[in-house]
Amino acid sequence: MTDSSAETTTDSADIQTELDRDIGLVGAVALGVGTMIAAGIFVLSGLAVSNVGAAAIVSFLAAALVASFTAFAYAEFAAIYPESGGGYMYVANVFDTDLTYIVGWSMILGYPASAAFYLASFSDWFYRFIYPALSIPQAIPYWIAGLVVLALLVGVNLKGTEETGLFQIVVTGLKVALIILFLYGGLQGFDASVVTSSMTENLNDLRQLGLTTALVFITFFGFEAIATNAEEIEKPSENIPRAIFISMGFVTVIYALVVVVIVLAVNNGEFLEFLAQQAGLSGSEAAKNFVAQNGEISMGRAAQYYLGDFGFYVIIVGALFSMLSAANATILAGSRVKLAMARRNHLPEQFEDLHPSLNTPYKSVLLTGGLITFYMLVFTVLLGTPPGAEEGATMGVNNFLSSLGLGLHVPHVFHLGLHAVTHFADFMLLGGLIFVNLALIQSRRKRPNIDRGFTVPFVPWVPIIAVVANLVLLVNVEPKAFVVGLLAQVIGVGFWFAWKSTDPEETQFERETPTVVTEREPSDGREYQLAVPIANPEHVEQMMQTAIDIAEDRDGELLVLSAALVPEQTPISESYRSVDDEREVLRKAMSYAEDSDVPVNGIVRIGHRASDAILHTVEQHDCDAVLIGWRGRGSHRREVVLGSTVDRVVKESPCDVLVEKIGSQSADTDSVLVPTAGGPHAELASKAARAVAHAEDATVEVAHVVSPLASESERESAREIVAETAALIDDVSVTQSLLEGENVADTIVERTDDHDLTVIGATRESELQQLVFGALPETVGQRADSTIIMTKRHLDITSRLAQWLP
CATH class of the missing domain: 3.40.50.620 (HUPs)
Structure with a gap:
């Protein structure tokens, strides 16, 4: 034999595809809190109150409860699979099928949609509150600010997770302090009767409660951001469950209190008069209508009323940074899902590449930024209306078409806006969460004894409740967003087949x-x-x-x-x-x-x-x-x-x-047994037996088992089968035998004791009747003490139906 040479087909750059674990418990909590206390608290709290008043507390609590059930599954999975990719990775690890691509596709569209909501909210608040303060010309489009911030955040994520984690901790700490300041001012005039009255008036509107719960669910999705970055979190089996439940518990309390403050404000005559003056409205009634149509800025105006102009701008700046940090966490999480999908061959391999000097998945980050840009432009610019526009105002796409002098007009039925991008994000993410809970049930069945670190109680009941709850929220998503979500899934399936056909x-x-x-x-x-x-x-x-x-x-x-x-x-x-x-x-x-x-x-x-x-x-x-x-x-x-x-x-x-199953006794092969019933698998067995016998100078016995009560014609047929098989074994000594026995397997197992090796072909049952080789070879293989070789000829049957039928 000539000297062999070792050849490494993967270069060193590809080998170093690991991300450093540099996010501790505080950083992980900051990821969760930073994502949950963001545009959700500054924008969705006002929208929720404009929808259902104080009953928004019920919507937030219901959304938190639904999220908590799924967060249990994330906590268990994150301890088992401390790898970037979150829900997608958990489902892919449990269900060994390419269908898990759909879960990943839902996540890689859902995360950027969430970030688009945060940055569109940033653009809205910046345009309404900062443009006037800084005397920025109104001619500069409102969405420019969001795109500039997006470019900065993409740059931060390209730089690396250590900088990103520190940035997240600092910004999250600042905005929590600002919210506490807001609550301090707003709760000074607490009136329980106002809250209970508003609650009573809205609790019966179940449809609006359902829509609002689905709307605000996105605010509690920060637990996914924690789990998705598991590969970069220190001591993941301990820190991830802790971070998930610390952040969710803290945020739920904060949201309930913020809703109370906003309810107190919008039901306060003095606040309405103040708002009418600030917004140039005719009176309190006009102010009420303004709040109903512009709920996304209710918290900002409430802060101005309770804290004065200085406090107002402190809260505004804090809100903007809050939205920025949430978008940052979402970009980080979304890029890691793409990295995980590329590792699983569910996205092109380019998205697995790490930057040679920064060691970050830069292509995944750039794709996430591109998707966010697309959502912002389509949902809120082209098919949305400018901040503060009256209901039914002309969409951006129609203004653009008019400026070109074209006689085209997009019907208002295609209007999307901030609500729609939020509901679309919820649709995509909820679909993924349903599969995560199903994966938890299957994981317990598939790997019951694995060391889990954290264990969800009462499985399968907890994940079943989570699946039902997520389905309820899914069907309460805004109809337009529901349709767009289904269309996005169809596009995802099409992309899969188009890509795989070229790979x-x-x-x-x-x-x-x-x-x-x-x-x-x-x-x-x-x-x-x-x-x-x-x-x-x-x-x-x-x-x-x-x-x-x-x-x-x-x-x-x-x-x-x-x-x-x-x-x-x-x-x-x-x-x-x-x-x-x-x-x-x-x-x-x-x-x-x-x-x-x-x-x-x-x-x-x-x-x-x-x-x-x-x-x-x-x-x-x-x-x-x-x-x-x-x-x-x-x-x-x-x-x-x-x-x-x-x-x-x-x-x-x-x-x-x-x-081949190696026998209990190692010895030279002097004799070979070939049980046969004819057919292609027996033919392969005979050729393997001949090869071994010829090389080892061994004898071969070809045998067929018949019943002691077999007729002469049956025995003759058996002799013909044995003879046909023996004819295939030339150049060695072959004997032909008919073995009598009531049980074929028992008879063959007993005969194997007389030989060093037994070679047996698969039985000719269909897949409806056998599992692998068929009952007979498997029984012989398990019970015989000597060496056994089981053979199965590849028959190249292209029809699955033909394999399943006798």
Whole structure:
């Protein structure tokens, strides 16, 4: 055998795809509070009060309760999977299917929509309150401020998470102090009768309560921002659950108090007169109508009334920074979802790239910024109306078309605005949360004994309640936003199929399970190639001997595979650390072929699942067969027969499959038993038996089991089957036998004691009647003490229906 050379196919830049953990508990709480106390408290609290008065407290509490049920699931998952990606990553880790792409798609659209709401609110307040204060010309479009801030935030996120986390802590601390100042001023004139009266008047309007609860739900989504950045949070199993519940509990109390203050203000005659003067309105009645139509600035005007002009501008500046920090946290979380999707091959690989010097997922950040810009322009500029415009005012797109002198007009039915982008964000995010709760139930069933760090009580009831609650909010989303959300999902499915149709299968394999080491030996163009995955070092010699015997018989070559595996929650890049160990396993296996004439190539692949590494190798290298080892024990799980890896390889390999269980006694192979019932799988078994027997100078017994009560015609048919199989085994000594027994499996297992090796083909039942090889080979494999090889011919059946029918 010639000297082999190691080849690394992934450069060092790709190996360093890890994000430093530099966000502590305080930073994690700041992420949550910073996202929840933002445009939600300064804008949505006023909108909620204009919708349902003091009953807005009920809407906020209901939204918080619904969010809390799902936050339980996030707390448990974040402790198990401390990896960036949040809800998408949890669902993807539990459900091994590409359908989880839809969850990721919902998240990568929902996060930017949330940020667009925050920045559109920023533009609104900046235009109404800062333009006049700084004498900024009204001719400068109101949305310019939001886009400028967006560019700054994208730059901050490109810089890195350490700067982002510190920035988040400082800004969050400042705005909490400002809100406490606002509450101090507003609660001085607390009147319980005003609050209870407003509550009573609105509690019966269930439809408005439902719409308002759906509207304000976005304010409590900060818990997702915490979990999504799990990969960068210190001690995630401890800090993430703590941060989630600390931030949610604190924010819920703050929101209830803010609603009380706003209710007190809008029901105060003196405040209404003050507002009429400030806004140039005719009187208190006009002020009431103004509040109803401009609820998003109610808190700002209330602050001006309670705290005076100085306090007013302090609150305004605090509100603007609050919206800014929420948008920042959302951009951070949204970019990490894209990074996680790229790692899972659910987005193009470019979005997994980290900046060579900043070590940030800069392409994901830029895409998030682009989506936010799109939402702001479409929802609030083109299909929205300027701040303070009367209801039914001309949309921005129509003003633009008129300025061009075109006779086109977009009907007002397409009007969206701030409400719509908020509801759209809720629609996309709620859909993802439903799947997260379903994933929690499946996780408990799939991995009941895993160390969870934090455990949700009363599963499955808590996640079931969460699913129902999220569905209730989902159907209460504004109809226009609901339709736009459905359209966005259709576009997502279309993008998936369009992208995958242009992504070569081999490229996909290398992204999911990269080849990091290749040991090559010159080949003389042999047509037959047998893949040999190596897992148990103790059985390497026996496995390689079997593989060499088969390859020599077919004048073929071997492809030896070793997989460097890491847990699902760990990035692929982590497994590069164990490549050297796998390289040694590979070289040891290949060394057994040094004295043979069989060319041997070897590769090390990395990934999360051994079955993926094996199947990708077999498909990518177009192998003719795969020989995989089996420990010889069944599984307590009903759907698993030989083990999840072996089962999947047997079922999905696009080639012949041989599964070898090493016997309890290691000895030379002097005799081989071939039980046969005819058919293509028995034919493969006979060829494998012939290869081993020829190489080891062993004898072969071909046998068929008949009932003691079998008729002569039945016995004759059995002899014909045995003879046909024996004819395939030439150049070795073969005997033909009819074995009598009431139970076929028992009879064959008993006969295996007389032989060193048994080779048995899969039974010919349909998939409705068998799980992997069929009941007979699996029973023999599990019960026999000697070495067993089970074979399954690849029949290239393209119709799934044909596989499921007898």
